[in-house]
Amino acid sequence: MKMNKLFLFQWLLLLIFTKTSLIFSKPHKIPRLTPLIENIIQDHSNTFSSSTNDLPKEFETYYYKQTLDHFNYGPKSYSTFKQRYIISSKYWGGSNSSSPIFAYLGAESSIDRDPLGVGFLTDFAPQFKALLVYMEHRYYGESTPFKTMEEAVNDEDTRGYFNSAQAIADYAELLLHIKEKYSAKNSPIIVIGGSYGGMLASWFRMKYPHIALGALASSAPILYFDNITPQNGYYSVVSRDFKEASKSCYHTIRKSWAIIDKIASRKSGLSYLSRKFKTCSKLNDPFELKDYLDSMYSVVAQYNSPPSYPVTIVCGGIDGAPEGSHILDRIFAGIVAYRGTSSCYNMNPKPSETGLGWRWQTCRW
Secondary structure (H helix, E strand, O other): OHHHHHHHHHHHHHHHHHOHHHOEOOOOOOOOOOHHHHHHHHHHHOOOOOOHHHOOOOEEEEEEEEEOOOOOOOHHHHOEEEEEEEEEOOOOOOHHHOOOEEEEEOOOOOOOOHHHHEHHHHHHHHHHOOEEEEEOOOOOOOOOOOOOHHHHHHOHHHHOOOOHHHHHHHHHHHHHHHHHHOOOOOOOEEEEEEOHHHHHHHHHHHHOOOOOOEEEEEOOOOOOOOOOOOOOHHHHHHHHHHHHHOHHHHHHHHHHHHHHHHHHOOOOHHHHHHHHOOEOOOOOOHHHHHHHHHHHHHHHHHOOOOOOOHHHHHHHHHHOOOOOOOHHHHHHHHHHHHHOOOOOEOOOOOOOHHHHHHHHHOOOO
């Protein structure tokens, strides 16, 4: 029986790595994002259920009394907080069958939408009679050790507990609790995550191999760090996407950066750009406009999938501008094509919870 289970899990891991393109039906993030991208992605994610109250009854929400600091022994280290997790035992074969546990590692957002947005777990649970577990990352959603994200990251003391090492230690402690709670001593665990969550899954498997039999790290840039991977790697792919969609669009965008800087350097140049791009508030620096455009181009390239193909939409607006249009008019036409007609365009959106937390986690605070 044990040999059969081992054989099945070898096939499971093979299936995992051949199905990665089907795993996630919601957008996930990359290591370096601007607040605008974070907010746009958050908007995309909000198309899924808005809270755990909207989940089917098979998904049950629980709270675990989690340790604040897993690595030190100061007085504050013994503090605790409520960590949210969601379980579905609909397909589980039970503790006596040694059926597996599929553990989804939450990333830089709440887990409200994850049970419905992450298809892999529910797709394969019936086949492997798996217990499904979705765990929320500390500081996000309802798993907040302190009052709000804003308060937490603005305090040097409290944001010190906000890191990946503490997060995967949370998951380790919580998974051991779940195995005990469900008398699942012999149930092997596969940890699963996407993008940052995938990085957590790979690190979890390396640091806690006695807890996780395997890990699925989907779209996980585990080597995307300074002095390891060229930092233009991401933008080279974005550029390639636009060049493949339309060379004229690509060249228009490339030329626009220098033109924006040149106009901004003139007297009243920022006022001119504010009017040209219908900004909701006057630009204080050309970076605000360039950051907005950078974010838009990055988002549409990262999520350039059917049926909409947003890169094609942006380039359709740029290339479709009236003949003889100024380059900046073409760029603005691309904004309108993608974002829709609006009375103004907000170049300085207020960061979301994800935006605030992710800014700290990516060392941009």
